[in-house]
Amino acid sequence: MxxxxxxxxxxxxxxxxxxKRQRGLHSFPITxxxxxxxxxIGVRGLPLDPAFGPPPPSVEEFLDRAAAQVLVELTPHNPVTGEPAISHIRAAFARGLHVVTANKGPIAHAYSDLRDTAARRGVxxxxxxxxxxGAPVFNLFRHNFPGVKVLGFTGVLNSTSNLVIEAMERGGSFDEGLAEARRLGIAVGDASYDTEGWDSAAKTAVIANVLMDARVTPQTIPTKGITRLTQERVRELSAHGKTVRIVSRARGSSLRVRAEVLDKTDILASVKGVSNLILFDTDLMGRTGTISIEPTVDRTAYGVWSDLMDIVRSRTSGVAPQGSRNPEQQCFIQKHDDSHRP
Ligand SMILES: NC(=O)c1ccc[n+]([C@@H]2O[C@H](COP(=O)([O-])OP(=O)(O)OC[C@H]3O[C@@H](n4cnc5c(N)ncnc54)[C@H](OP(=O)(O)O)[C@@H]3O)[C@@H](O)[C@H]2O)c1
Structure with a gap:
């Protein structure tokens, strides 16, 4: 493809x-x-460092000239509107292209509409x-737990905040924790986006929109971060066997993100540094979850790669592709009564 x-x-x-590394096994030329x-543009496939000409006048012209079957949308996340990635994805669907993205914005701001458009277009x-x-979140339900309904979830989803709290527990300052997050490339731009809880709210919206059909945006989720947390308070809590994490909680239509005091023995407090954890409450599988241990950009790329392979598989296995079914019937998207929506 x-x-x-x-x-x-x-x-x-x-x-x-x-x-490039996998091309003997799977062929995904980048055109x-x-x-x-x-x-x-290279119809036979581009090298890793191609020569770039001027940008095209529009994304539509780019997609037409690339003559690809899949758009891989990897522009920066816009936390306010999700654009221009949403428009990029719509342009691809309009041309009959499949889409893979690692960008939270479109899923946090326009998931149900994009899902339904993809279904209508058969892509x-x-x-x-x-x-x-790259750690399995959506594919966990798509492939491993068909028919399982997600009733709620609890997660520690922001790495920068974990690093800041751990720095303060070691006797360092809030800013020293932030500096470490910047050094690791985890915090970029305005770090209050992480420490105020907005990054967690975006991830909470993404998970709730996909797995619980919540139809929320990050802005509708009540959020309280760690910006006012002092080193003294963190050290005092630590002396009593406690710590703090920004915790995302979803139960039915109730979603929230809040800095919470946790026992250090709590499984949510076991998430250290850049690692993240999510626990799902389900109807048929009880409590289950996924942990992402020290994620790297190569693992994010693998998540994109696994999506590409999944598209190939769904198109060649004889299994009805997502787009050819009524989205109401998709096992990994749990529909809830509209009256429960926030
Ligand atoms: N980095 C990670 O580990 C990670 C993990 C999970 C998810 N993600 C998500 O993956 C996406 C990509 O992240 P990244 O770290 O690769 O970002 P990045 O290094 O900042 O690269 C962004 C790229 O997008 C291009 N770009 C910006 N605006 C554009 C537009 N309007 N049209 C076309 N291209 C545009 C930039 O072009 P120029 O080079 O010309 O500026 C640049 O090449 C983001 O949505 C991010 O949230 C990243």
Whole structure:
């Protein structure tokens, strides 16, 4: 399957490296790349460092010239609106392309509409790396737990906050924790997005929209972070066997993100550094979950890769593709009564 990459930053370059490494096993030639600054087109497949010409006048023109079957959308996450990634995805669907993305924005802001558009157009829409970069979250239910209904979830989903709290527990300052997160490339731009809980709210919206059909945006989720937490308070809690984490909680239509005091023995407190954890409450499988241990950009790229392979599999296995079914019947999307929506 030919790929068009929108964005050629850390994740997209890791996807391109993986495509090169795996090309003897799976063929995903990259026939087009567009960034803010340029475009490269190669109908037989581009090298890892192609020559870029000027950017095209529109994403539509890029998609037409790339003549790909899948758009891999890897532009930066816009936490306010999810754009321009939402428009990129719509343009791809309109041309009959499947879409894979690691971008939270479209799923946090427009999931149900994009899902339904993909279904109407008979194309696939995948986003495994949008949360917990490659560790199974959505595919867990798609493939391992068919028919299982997600009733709620609890998660520790923001790495920067974990690093800040741990730095303060060691006697360092809030800013020293942030500096470590920046050094690791975890915190970029305005770090209050992480420490105020908005990154967790975006991930909570993504998970709830996909697995509980919540139809929320991050802005509708009550959020309280760790910005006012002092080193003294953290040390005092630590002396009493307690710690703090920004915890996402969803139960039915009730969603919230809040800094919580936890016993250090709590499984949620066992998540250290850049690792993340999510626990699902389900009807048929009780409590189950996924942990992402020290995620890397290569694992995020693997999540994108697994989505690509899943599209190939769904198109060749004889199993009805997602787009050919009524989305109401998809086992991994749990529909809830509209009256419960926030
Ligand atoms: N990094 C991770 O480990 C990770 C993990 C999970 C999810 N994600 C998500 O994956 C996506 C990509 O992340 P990244 O770390 O690879 O980002 P990045 O390194 O900042 O790269 C972003 C790329 O997008 C391009 N771009 C920006 N605006 C564009 C536009 N309007 N049209 C076309 N291209 C545009 C940039 O072009 P220029 O080079 O010309 O500026 C750049 O090539 C993000 O949505 C991120 O949230 C990342």
């Amino acid at each position: 030919r790929l068009a990459l929108l964005g050629y930053g850390k994740v997209a370059r890791a996807v391109a490296r993986l495509a 087009g790349i567009q960034t803010r600054h340029g475009m490269a 696939e829409f995948r986003f495994e790396s949008a949360v917990m970069g």
